[in-house]
Amino acid sequence: MVRIIGFFVGLGFIGVLLISLFTNGLDYFRNPPEPTAAHEFHKHPRDAELPSAGMTGKFDQAQLQRGFQVYKEVCSACHSLKFVSFYQLHDLGYSEAEVKAIANQWATEVPSVNPDTGEPATRKALVSDRFPSPYANETAARAANNNALPPDLSLITEAREDGSNYVYSLLTGYTDQPAELLKKFPDAKTPTGLYYNPYFANLNIAMPPPLISDGQITYADGTKSTKEQNAKDIAAFLTWTAEPTLDRRKSAGWVVLLFLAIATTLAYLSYRNIWANAKRQVSPRGPLDPENRGRMDAAKADQGVAG
Structure with a gap:
């Protein structure tokens, strides 16, 4: 009973999330945010x-x-x-x-x-x-x-x-504020005491x-x-x-990559060397083995068993 209640509670929670996602997404496309000077410039x-x-x-x-x-x-x-x-x-x-x-x-x-x-x-x-x-x-x-x-x-x-x-x-x-910015966003004029810089997050920086x-x-x-x-x-x-330590970190990184490449190559060669012969000696066993299949068919025929 507890599991059934938990299942329906979880299902209701997921439903609320999906409804919220749908309504918020619909609202975003119906009423997109207004463009800002900082976003465009x-x-x-x-x-x-x-x-x-x-x-x-x-x-x-x-x-x-x-x-x-x-x-x-x-x-x-x-x-x-x-x-x-x-x-x-x-x-x-x-x-x-x-x-x-x-x-x-x-x-x-x-x-x-x-x-x-x-x-x-x-x-x-x-x-x-x-x-x-x-x-x-x-x-x-x-x-x-x-x-x-x-x-x-x-x-x-x-x-x-x-x-x-x-x-x-x-x-x-x-640089000076571009005329295009002031034409499109008249209220975005750089305040007195600040300086226009398009690489700063909000375009206006206090540092001269x-x-x-x-x-x-x-x-x-x-x-x-x-x-x-x-x-x-x-x-x-x-x-x-x-x-x-940037130089030392990069040098260490290249050494690690070289080590991993060599270790991976040695591991692969060891795998081929150890398991190659063992794989050749493995032969099928069980009812699908052709030899066993023939014996099974002969035994069934002797006993009059169909199939």
Whole structure:
């Protein structure tokens, strides 16, 4: 009885779901959602063509150093790297002395406590420290940025869809609002204090264009500095901050694939070698065996059994 009741309860539940699905689907087609400016004018990120992209891609150490320079001179004034430590810069090719100098000369000092008075203080960064935030707290960050909170950039390429290309496209995507957008959506004019960027989710971003012109940064390695190059370099650097072990992970992946290919081949050859002869020795047994079938027919004939 309980099973019968349970069956009908489940059947009723499925029926309600099907009715809800049908009515909601019918309502969607009868009253489709109104188009929005963000839906029609938002663009997918362009391909930055970074050396680290793809299954065989690897970081370009020189590009990572240029990207760090862009972060240091442009982005660090507003954005933190709270999950990255100064000592990790060794992986970019900096010597121990260079890393110490970078930490010691960093514009923002590390929050500390005065040992003599116990009062809050700051000190020069050490190699073991993480990159200090440019703001004391979230309130200070919002107060300095028209109530907008600059995101931490440590994992930004993992936190955004198609992250590396998103960073590159966003930094190079600032432009004036197209007349077509304002003609179709008059109420979608970019508010004062915001900036139009078709690669941002709602088209209007609080961050002013950080890369203003070519030559804004003078690269230490002599590479020609353009807005496009700056955007690619910082995108590569932020890809590294999010996945510093990317090269090792890809190398390990190829080794695992090679191992699996060899192991699969050996397993197949072992299977053929062990079971090939055994299969040849197997012969049919039972009533369908031709020899047994003949004996059965003869026995039935002797006993006068039909069939």
